[in-house]
Amino acid sequence: MNQRRFFVPTAMVLGFVFLYAPIVSLIVFSFNKSKLVTVWAGFSTQWYGALLQNDQILQAAWVSLRIATLNATAAVVLGTIAGFVIARFRRFRGRTLFTGMVMAPLVMPEVITGLSLLLLFVAMEAALGWPAGRGFLTITIAHITFSMAYVAVIIQSRLSDMDESIEEAALDLGARPAKIFFQITLPIIAPALVAGWLLSFTLSLDDLVIASFVSGPGSSTLPMVIFSKVRLGVSPEINALATILVAVVAIGTIISGIFLARQRRARERDMQMAKADIAD
Amino acid sequence: MSTRGAPALTKGVNRTASTAVKRISGFGLGAVWHGLRRRFRGLGRASVIGIPYLWLLAFFLIPFVIVLKISLAETEIAQPPYTSLWYWIEHKYLNIRLNLGNYQYLIQDSLYWTAYLNSVKIAAVSTVFCLLVGYPIAYGIARARPDRRILLLMLVILPFWTSFLIRVYAWIGILKTNGLINNALMALGIVDTPLVMMQTDFAVYLGIVYSYLPFMILPLYANLEKLDLTLLEAAADLGCRPSKAFFRVTLPLSMPGILAGSMLVFIPAVGEFVIPALLGGPDTLMIGRILWDEFFANRDWPVASAVAIALLLLLVIPIVLFQYNQARAAEAKS
Incomplete structure (x- = not known):
């Protein structure tokens, strides 16, 4: 027993050190004066200044942010429908194929997805004349396709946790299915929608491989620019950029964590009150 | 107590209402009405399933078919850089040429x-x-x-x-x-x-x-x-x-x-x-x-x-x- 009490906490501490040490080192050396990233030469914020003057990075960041926003919004709509279909429609023709197509992008190697989508876009352009050329639009479509799979899995798992009797009660009271979905189901799964949107946003902002395949001239995303710089070696500007990204993600995660905790508490309170009502 | 009783009560009212409608409208009209409603509900369900289904077919499944097709083509210095698998001879005969050379x-x-x-x-x-x-x-x-x-x-x-x-x-x-x-x-x-x-x-x-x-x-x-x-x-x-x-x-x-x-x-x-x-x-x-x-x-x-x-x-x-x-x-x- 003693052995186990010692082993698990030690493994956890080491595991978290392993997860965080590289990120901490990135942040620390972004404030380094020296251009040699790993030799400390004093505190400086000059690399942040240099970053703000790097037009290539700023432009790519703007492209990436727009793609990520569009992608997340579309992926939440499509992914929610897909997750709803898997969780609530138990029987329809082609269900196995459908669930397969929803789950597969989660594990599909990116090089395969990227190549196959590029070949599709080339074939479509030859046959239909749309999409003309590759770039912003094709990257967005590609990102929606894999992001919606993540959203669908989140929504599906949330829906199967949900108490279906609430929906059934509404149906018994004569509400139409569409009304039930928008007035009952959707508000209950709202936190999962937020989580899906945020996840899709970061997945899109993070993707290098698929975007490289389906992008065209003049539409480099942020990861593509970072990759071409990083291939040449470490650069303090990238450290500064990484620090900004980590800060944004950390703040976003903390805010959504507080929001979710508060909502859960509110829900528990409501349930207790409802139970008290019934007891009366 | 009142909150618990409400759903059952409304349910009862609803049932009586719908039977009343059936009685008033007569058998034929009621059946048509129900048929139409069912049809619409079916349509709604089909489109709910159809939208993500079509998206995934178009952007996930079909691309694999295209990859398979192009893996059987030959490299060509052209735009796009591969040969076509089939072409028509004198608009009559379809000629299909599969190249297993890439796999070889x-x-x-x-x-x-x-x-x-x-x-x-x-x-x-x-x-x-x-x-x-x-x-x-x-x-x-x-x-x-x-x-x-x-x-x-x-x-x-x-x-x-x-x-x-x-x-x-x-x-x-x-x-x-x-x-x-x-x-x-x-x-x-x-x-x-x-x-x-x-x-x-x-x-x-x-x-x-x-x-x-x-x-x-x-x-x-x-x-x-x-x-x-x-x-x-x-x-x-x-x-x-x-x-x-x-x-x-x-x-x-x-x-x-x-x-x-x-x-x-x-x-x-x-x-x-x-x-x-x-x-x-x-x-x-x-x-x-x-x-x-x-x-x-x-x-x-x-x-x-x-x-x-x-x-x-x-x-x-x-x-x-x-x-x-x-x-x-x-x-x-x-």
């Missing part, structure tokens, strides 16, 4: 074999290490006090939300010749000459374990959290030592979590491109990198497609296994 090329050139085998080996070993590192963490979180669990889970998820590319990049600064580890070791006098860690297979293993660790921890945690603790109590009551109870109760029951986590790590790792490209050396052959070079450097689309199809065939069994596991978990839940 994959089999004959040992480069591809080595890369496939090496990718599987690297992915498998990394998966085992992910499991060894991730299991105690997932176990620890699942057994932590409930209010601490959320915080610990957030700590696991946070790196997963930060850019993958940047987390891999962080290791370059740590592992390179004048990087953090070597600087520390030299300063402490443990080594005289810096260790070569960058551009080795070791760096690739480390990069994969590091990047995919959250994918292992999360499904494991989801599984371990649901474990019925009374089973362990029963084992203890029957005189089973904790370590034995772990191997005979906890571990077998967490197999679905282990399987899900392993597949989530193994399958994408086999086709990984970024990690071997940034951390690996020129001799770290991985198939994702070969496909990338075939496409971007050699501009050989048909061979790149054949590489992709072969990779897909290699991964079909694990992918099906993963989906079966997911479907079973979903069934068990609902």
Whole structure:
């Protein structure tokens, strides 16, 4: 027993050190004066200044942010429908194929997805004349396709946790299915929608491989620019950029964590009150 | 009391209302009305299923068919750089020309074999290490006090939300010749000459374990959290030592979590491109990198497609296994 009490906490501490040490080192050396990233030469914020003057990075960041926003919004709509279909429609023709197509992008190697989508876009352009050329639009479509799979899995798992009797009660009271979905189901799964949107946003902002395949001239995303710089070696500007990204993600995660905790508490309170009502 | 009575009451009223409508409108009109309603409901259902279905068919399934098609074409210096599989002779005869040369090329050139085998080996070993590192963490979180669990889970998820590319990049600064580890070791006098860690297979293993660790921890945690603790109590009551109870109760029951986590790590790792490209050396052959070079450097689309199809065939069994596991978990839940 003693052995186990010692082993698990030690493994956890080491595991978290392993997860965080590289990120901490990135942040620390972004404030380094020296251009040699790993030799400390004093505190400086000059690399942040240099970053703000790097037009290539700023432009790519703007492209990436727009793609990520569009992608997340579309992926939440499509992914929610897909997750709803898997969780609530138990029987329809082609269900196995459908669930397969929803789950597969989660594990599909990116090089395969990227190549196959590029070949599709080339074939479509030859046959239909749309999409003309590759770039912003094709990257967005590609990102929606894999992001919606993540959203669908989140929504599906949330829906199967949900108490279906609430929906059934509404149906018994004569509400139409569409009304039930928008007035009952959707508000209950709202936190999962937020989580899906945020996840899709970061997945899109993070993707290098698929975007490289389906992008065209003049539409480099942020990861593509970072990759071409990083291939040449470490650069303090990238450290500064990484620090900004980590800060944004950390703040976003903390805010959504507080929001979710508060909502859960509110829900528990409501349930207790409802139970008290019934007891009366 | 009133809140409880309301639904039943309304339900009753509704039923009587609908029978009343039936009686008033007569049999024929009622049937038509109901038929129409059912038809509309069916239409709504069909379009709800249809929208994501069509999207996935168009942008997920059909692309694979096109990859298969182009893997059977020949390379051509043209735009797009491959030949057409079929053409009409005098508008009467369809001539189909399938070229298996690309696959023959994959089999004959040992480069591809080595890369496939090496990718599987690297992915498998990394998966085992992910499991060894991730299991105690997932176990620890699942057994932590409930209010601490959320915080610990957030700590696991946070790196997963930060850019993958940047987390891999962080290791370059740590592992390179004048990087953090070597600087520390030299300063402490443990080594005289810096260790070569960058551009080795070791760096690739480390990069994969590091990047995919959250994918292992999360499904494991989801599984371990649901474990019925009374089973362990029963084992203890029957005189089973904790370590034995772990191997005979906890571990077998967490197999679905282990399987899900392993597949989530193994399958994408086999086709990984970024990690071997940034951390690996020129001799770290991985198939994702070969496909990338075939496409971007050699501009050989048909061979790149054949590489992709072969990779897909290699991964079909694990992918099906993963989906079966997911479907079973979903069934068990609902």
